[in-house]
Amino acid sequence: MARYSSPLALAAAITAMAVVSACSTSPDMAPAAPSSEQVATFSETQRNRIHYLTGPDQDPDQNWADFYLPAGRQAVDTIPLVVLIHGGGWRSQIGADVFDELAMDLAGRGMAVYNVEYRRLGRGGGWPTTFRDVARALDHIIDLDKKFPQITVRDELVVGHSAGGQLAMWAGTRHKLEDDEVGSRPRFRPTRVVSLAGPLDMRQTAKDGNNHIIGAMGAPPSAKPERWDAVDPIKNIDPTMPVAAVHGTADTVVRPHNSTRYIAEVERRGGAGRLLLLDGEGHVSLVQKGSPAYTRVIDLIAEYSSEEQSELTEE
Numbered sequence: 001m002a003r004y005s006s007p008l009a010l011a012a013a014i015t016a017m018a019v020v021s022a023c024s025t026s027p028d029m030a031p032a033a034p035s036s037e038q039v040a041t042f043s044e045t046q047r048n049r050i051h052y053l054t055g056p057d058q059d060p061d062q063n064w065a066d067f068y069l070p071a072g073r074q075a076v077d078t079i080p081l082v083v084l085i086h087g088g089g090w091r092s093q094i095g096a097d098v099f100d101e102l103a104m105d106l107a108g109r110g111m112a113v114y115n116v117e118y119r120r121l122g123r124g125g126g127w128p129t130t131f132r133d134v135a136r137a138l139d140h141i142i143d144l145d146k147k148f149p150q151i152t153v154r155d156e157l158v159v160g161h162s163a164g165g166q167l168a169m170w171a172g173t174r175h176k177l178e179d180d181e182v183g184s185r186p187r188f189r190p191t192r193v194v195s196l197a198g199p200l201d202m203r204q205t206a207k208d209g210n211n212h213i214i215g216a217m218g219a220p221p222s223a224k225p226e227r228w229d230a231v232d233p234i235k236n237i238d239p240t241m242p243v244a245a246v247h248g249t250a251d252t253v254v255r256p257h258n259s260t261r262y263i264a265e266v267e268r269r270g271g272a273g274r275l276l277l278l279d280g281e282g283h284v285s286l287v288q289k290g291s292p293a294y295t296r297v298i299d300l301i302a303e304y305s306s307e308e309q310s311e312l313t314e315e
Helices: 007-013 096-108 129-139 141-147 163-172 202-207 211-217 225-231 257-268 292-306 309-314
Strands: 023-025 040-042 045-051 064-069 072-074 081-085 112-116 157-161 192-196 243-248 273-278
Touching: 045 096, 064 096, 081 096, 081 163, 096 112, 096 292, 112 129, 129 141, 129 163, 157 163, 157 292, 163 192, 163 211, 163 243, 192 292, 202 211, 202 225, 202 257, 211 225, 243 257, 243 292, 257 273, 273 292
Parallel strands: 023 045, 081 112, 081 157, 157 192, 192 243, 243 273
Antiparallel strands: 040 072, 045 064, 064 112
């Protein structure tokens, strides 16, 4: 399916959208069997709780994602999907709800949004559970498409903030993993990734004194180098996948050179990488509604979602 020049063009293409004035919630909702032309019509954004993992190893309080559909009339394979992976130092204090406003704003621009929760340190997460959860959440998108066939799943964007930036970049390169590695053989493969203040050079992050990353990995890189190599974004670059790294120059939690080093390596490898350094922005302000950075982040996500991959590669 061709990409649209802008989210507004997408909205026009599937008929005029209603103004989003509220969010309707329905757990694990599935629309009626679709016709070849139209799947559903919504007067407001729909928010659905999806449980992506079942079985004896699930934690129903954490193995879920909130799925948003925009207002308007929707036909099969017309709504681009954006996956959100929140941060918080891989720890349990911060959850997917921090992205509620971002998800609603993206849905207001005509995108479907899949906002992932996963197990973190302090609530059963860390290596390898956190990584398995994220992999399973993304692979569940193939099943989600069967319930909501209006979404597109073949050329999609994953966005992550902080620890979620690392997880998002890893998610975009899981196809490079060996069969016995955590997260290998993905059913769903994103083709473009945006990192917001992500630790994209994990060893450098550890050297900078960030102990959360060592806790998430269960050991320092000197003790488990193969484990770190398998998930460190700077070690697993795919030059065919367009990526963007956004960082505030005043970030003291994950230092900006994580993004600058990563994008420099992407370019050295012949890939398409964009670096956006925002003067005076800190670690959290990038995703805080009302901050000067927020609209620029929304615009970048919309651009990476709507443009053809070839256009992003040529930049």
